[in-house]
Amino acid sequence: MIYQSDCIASHQEGTFKSFDNLNLYYQSWHPHGDTKAILAVVHGLGGHSGLYTNVVEHLLPKQYAVYGLDLRGHGRSPGQRGYINTWSEFRNDVQVFLKFIQQQQPKSPIFILGHSMGGLIVLDYALRYPEEASLLKGVIVLAPSIGKVGVSPSRILLGKILSRVHPRFTLNTGLDATAGSRDEKVVATYSQDILRHTLATARLSTEFFATVSWIHTHADKWQLPLLILHGGADSVALPAGSELFxxxxxxxxxxxxxxxxAYHDLQCDINYCEVMTDLNNWMDQHLFSEIETLSQKQVISSSNHH
Known part of the structure; x- marks a missing residue:
């Protein structure tokens, strides 16, 4: 476990209330000394907040805090595994999560990162709630599932039919665990991780595809600094989808x-150091360019007063 790592001053975990009163699980990691900024992490389908060890260990020494939630139906949060009534449940959970972080650390700038299906959730959130999202310093999506996915067309069709008559009908996604990472040790941990699951319900499937379609039609309305990181050999969420967006x-x-x-789970693929460096550099640039702009404005305003 990473909680004993030297660079972590504190690891916290608990729950926060969702918009419809579920107790959603979250955990956070905080650096020694001042926090420069916060990265909020939204995991993918079947994942949970504990899968981002390399992100945490890379960013903490750089004075970033990291917060992760377990989406409903995932990890330590309640709800049928892989089920939602409507996509807005995910979107509103992220909305409440960000407000919760702002209450915890009101002075810290916030970036948000979505991985895989979490990438779709984050893009949808930013496009649906542009005013709230404008408070973020930037949006990062890691291997976002916003194009063709590695699920067979027959399963997708079955999901569409069943969503109307039996929305909670559950199928195994059939996604290949070895498509996550080229590191065999990492892949071995997946099968032993009791918090992971490979389930998706019929309703989640139709809501997912409707949301992918919606974000592509509204991509031209995007108004925030955006970083997309994708593996060229990702067979789970094909890179053509993020290129198109x-x-x-x-x-x-x-x-x-x-x-x-590179494969789907970029945060723990064999080139993760390169990915983490790119992520960190981009965040630093978007923090410091803002600080420079502020100090320039202060210089201009003080010179105007004299």
Whole structure:
């Protein structure tokens, strides 16, 4: 476990109330000394907040705090595994989570990172709630599931039919665990992780595809600094999906990096150090460019007063 790591001053865990009164699990890691900024992490389908060890261990010594939640139906949070009534439940959970973080650390700037399906949730949140999202310093999506996914067309079709008549019908996604990482040790831990699951309900499936379609049609409304990181050999969430979204975003402050040969779980693939460095550098740039702008404004205003 990473909680004993030297760079961690404190690890906290607890629950916060969702918009509809569920007790959703969260955990947070805080550096020694001052916190420069916060990264809020939203995991993917079947995942949980404990899968981002490398993100935590890379960012804490750089004075970033990290918060992660377990989405409803995932990890230590309640709810049928892989089930939602409507996509807005995920979106509103993220909305409440960000407000909760702001209450905990009101002075710290916040970035948000979504991985896989979490990437779709985060993009949808930022597009649906642009005013609230404008308080964020930037949005990072890691291997976002916003294009073709590695689930067979027959399962997708079955999901569509069943969503109307039997929305809670549960299927195994059939996603291949070895498609997560090229590191065999990492893949071995997946099967032993009792908090992970490979389940998706019929309703989640139809809500997912409807949301993918919606964010692509609204990509031109995007108004926030955006970083997309994707593995070139990702067979779970094909990289063409994030490339298409990236091209449709007209907002100038955007960057997409594709790592040749990399798999789906970029945070624990064999090139994760490179990915973490790119992530950290981008966040630093977006923090410091703002500090410079502020100090320039202060210089200008003070010179105007004289």
């Amino acid at each position: 990236y091209q449709r975003v007209t907002y100038p402050d955007k960057l997409r990096i594709e790592y040749p040969g």
